[in-house]
Amino acid sequence: MILDAEIYLGPNLFGPGLDEAALLHSLDAHGINRAVVCPARPPDYHLGPANDRVGAAVRRHPDRLVGFARVDPHQGPAALAELRRAVLDLGLRGLLLHPWEELFAVNDPSVEPLLGFAQERRLLVQIAGGYPLVSHAVQITDVAGRFPEVSILATHGGQINISGRGLYDAGQMLRARPNVYLQTSGVYREDWLEDTARELGAARIVFGSGAPYYDQGFELERIRRLHLPSGDRDAIAGLNLSRLLALI
Amino acid sequence: MEILDAHTHVDESPTLGWLDPPEALIPLLDEAGISRAVIMAYSDLPGPRPETLDYVAGAVARYPDRLWALIRLTPRHPEEAKRLLVHAVRERGFVGLKLHPVSFALPPGHPLVVDLIRTAAGLGVPVLFHSGDDGQSTPLEIAPAAAACPEAAIILGHMGGYFHTADAIAVARAHPNVYLETSAMPYPQRIRDAVRAIGPERVLFGSDGPGCQPALEVDKVRRAGLSEAEQVLVFGRNLRRLLGRSDKTP
Numbered sequence: 001m002i003l004d005a006e007i008y009l010g011p012n013l014f015g016p017g018l019d020e021a022a023l024l025h026s027l028d029a030h031g032i033n034r035a036v037v038c039p040a041r042p043p044d045y046h047l048g049p050a051n052d053r054v055g056a057a058v059r060r061h062p063d064r065l066v067g068f069a070r071v072d073p074h075q076g077p078a079a080l081a082e083l084r085r086a087v088l089d090l091g092l093r094g095l096l097l098h099p100w101e102e103l104f105a106v107n108d109p110s111v112e113p114l115l116g117f118a119q120e121r122r123l124l125v126q127i128a129g130g131y132p133l134v135s136h137a138v139q140i141t142d143v144a145g146r147f148p149e150v151s152i153l154a155t156h157g158g159q160i161n162i163s164g165r166g167l168y169d170a171g172q173m174l175r176a177r178p179n180v181y182l183q184t185s186g187v188y189r190e191d192w193l194e195d196t197a198r199e200l201g202a203a204r205i206v207f208g209s210g211a212p213y214y215d216q217g218f219e220l221e222r223i224r225r226l227h228l229p230s231g232d233r234d235a236i237a238g239l240n241l242s243r244l245l246a247l248i
Numbered sequence: 249m250e251i252l253d254a255h256t257h258v259d260e261s262p263t264l265g266w267l268d269p270p271e272a273l274i275p276l277l278d279e280a281g282i283s284r285a286v287i288m289a290y291s292d293l294p295g296p297r298p299e300t301l302d303y304v305a306g307a308v309a310r311y312p313d314r315l316w317a318l319i320r321l322t323p324r325h326p327e328e329a330k331r332l333l334v335h336a337v338r339e340r341g342f343v344g345l346k347l348h349p350v351s352f353a354l355p356p357g358h359p360l361v362v363d364l365i366r367t368a369a370g371l372g373v374p375v376l377f378h379s380g381d382d383g384q385s386t387p388l389e390i391a392p393a394a395a396a397c398p399e400a401a402i403i404l405g406h407m408g409g410y411f412h413t414a415d416a417i418a419v420a421r422a423h424p425n426v427y428l429e430t431s432a433m434p435y436p437q438r439i440r441d442a443v444r445a446i447g448p449e450r451v452l453f454g455s456d457g458p459g460c461q462p463a464l465e466v467d468k469v470r471r472a473g474l475s476e477a478e479q480v481l482v483f484g485r486n487l488r489r490l491l492g493r494s495d496k497t498p
Contacts, residue, residue, distance in 0.1 A: 162380035162409035162432050163350050164264070164459070186410070186434040190461040215436050218471055225464050 003238040003245075004035040004216065005153055005208030006126065006185050010053050012040035014101055018212045020057045027064065030217050033238065034063075034247070036208070038096040038126070039070040047071060048082055055090030066245055068094040068126060072102045073110040080113045087121055093245060094124040099134035106135045107142040115147045124244055126153040126183070130160035130170070137169035144177040151244055153206055157182040157192070167192055174200055181244070184236070185210030185219060193236075194227055202232035206241050249476075250484040253277065253285035253462060255376065255405050255431045255454030258307045258315075259300065261290040270307040272458045274314060280455070280462035286487075287315050288346040288376070292322035293332055301332065305340045316491065318344045318376055322352035323360040330367050337371045343491050344373040349384040356384065357392030365393055369400035374490050376429065377402060379416060380409030387416040394423040401490055403427040403452065413438040420446045427490070430469055430482075431456035439472035439482075448478040452486050 004027070011017040017040055018026075027035055037057060039050030051069050058067040069086030071079040086092045095118050099106040106127055118125050129135045137158035144152050158173050158180070159166025167189065173180055174196060182196055185208045197205055209219040223237050241247075256277075260267045270287070277285055287307060289300045301319065308315045319336040321329040336342035345368040349356050356377065368375050377393075378385050387408045394402045407428040408416030413435060420426040420442070428442050431454035442451050455465035469482060 160410050161382070162406050163348075163378065163382050163385070164266075165350070165382070188432060189459040190464060191459045214434055215471065218434070218436050218468055221467055222461075222464055225461060225467070227461075 001234070001238040001242060002032045002220070003207070003241040004032050004211070005183050005206050005241050006155055007035050007037055007209060007211045007216075008040040008213070009037045009057060010040045010050055011042045012212075013043045013045070014041065016212045020060075024061065024064065026211065026216050030220055032216075032220070035065060036068055036094065036126070036241070037065045038068045041070070041098070041101050051082065051086045051090060051092065055086070055092060058091065066094070067092040068096045070096045070098065071114065073097070073104050073108065073114060074102065076110065080117060083114055083117055087123065094126060096126045096128070098128040100128055100131035104134065105139060107139040111143060112146065115143070115150055119147055119150050124151055124153065126155065129154035129158035129183075130156040130166060137166060137173040140180060141169075141173040141177055144173075144180050148177075148179055151179050151181065153181045153183040153208070155183045155185050155208060155210060157184065157187045159188065160186070162188055164189065171196070174204060181206050181240070183208045184222060186214045187222070190222065190226060197226075197228050197232050197236070202228065202235045203240055205236045206244070207237050249480055251280070251282045251453065251466060252484040252487045253282045253455050253457065254403065254429050254452040254487050256285040256287050256457045256462070257290055257459065258287040258304060259290040260303070264290055266290055266459070268458050270311055270315065274311060276458050276462045277314065280466045282455070282462055282466070284314055284316065285455075285457070286318055286343065288318040289320045292320055292348065292351050294325045294328045295322065301336065301340070305342075308341065316343045318342060318346040320346040320348065321364065323347075323354060323358070323364045324352055326360050326363060329364055333364065333367055334371065337373055342373075344368065345375045347375060348378040349389075350378060350382045353384065356390040357396065362393055362396045365397045365400045365402070369397055372492065374401035374403055374427075376405050378406065379404035379412070380406050381411045386412050387419040391419045391423065394419065394426050398423075398425050401425055401427060403429050405429045405454065406432050406456070407438070407442065409433055413441075417442050417445045420450060426450070427452055427486070429454040431465060432460045436468050436471035439469055440474065443472070443474055443478055443482070448474070448481045449486055451482045452490070453483045
């Protein structure tokens, strides 16, 4: 059972886009059973139609895809209204916050109504983590502490730093906030994944590819090759996310 | 196909909590099919842990057919750094210089850095820069050092990290003395882009092991869609040429 926690669907303002057919083909090619699909931010900036696109894809492939809503906290009440619509009308199951592409600090007060709704509806939240100034691990630690009942996936494990200088804060984030999970897309250092599994348990680690920003096959290979017991690798590759999404 | 690794670490740094003796690295090299690796420390000399020189040299002495070593220095102590570099290369068998500007906090084009690079070039050994996304380590910041020392072989370790691979390729295209090293950055496709842009002779496989898993890093290069001949160069022959080691010499 392999689940990918992070794929972006649709035309992408910031780079390569992935359409529904290519996305499904990639899942098949890599033996991935299901995936969390998040809207890419489209070139016209409008997240509402992008959420619609994810909703339609999920309705066509309910056995393969789980949809997450994407909103821009800068839009205030309109962001909360869009999140409500995406969840209640479109059937999306989680919330993606992308502080780097929407340009907000993830611990900004404008995020609180969205996380409040996520708590009320038991939505899984994914934060594009580790981006300088906006989603550093200490900022995720801050906001996650205000919503201890909300489960949060931090992409890149909350650190994007090839000098290794993000590792300390990301480790402290995972220790201090049991509701935060290390999502593995593009992550720096496999020994950190292995050490985290040994210290905090493999249940705290969730595979995500971050496609199309990252190479889905390579990102899955990162998990397959971890020097951990096969049960831990299975948990990371899919079982943990299945549990978080209440699929099993 | 011979696989040589241009970037690995051997050190025990209580400050960082990174405890990686050669015994941690060697099994990972074995798993990855890597016959030899270039090792370096996690901290600079001169510094608070002067024993690092002997520690790294000792690792090579224990595994002489598996490891080569770079000496990692800070140009903030210019005379002592130069003395250590000459000593390490001439008397201790080190094969090059590692510079981590995020650690010593000087711009790569600073006269003290350039001076140390020139010393390395004078000794006939290459210089491996950490080149990622932090200030003072991005490819465009290293470019002035490469321009100031055209006689020096400058390797951009991590080829620009997460956000600066395009800059790394552009810098290598502009400066024929610049090499790109593949470790840790997460994009197989950028390795192909690099080979297409600058040719296969100046792209070097590196893993950043043992922190990054060498077998996974080998897999990453295999995914880049290079020809067999290009892989022979990237995985080993380029590094042998750069270190002045022919296939026949150890």
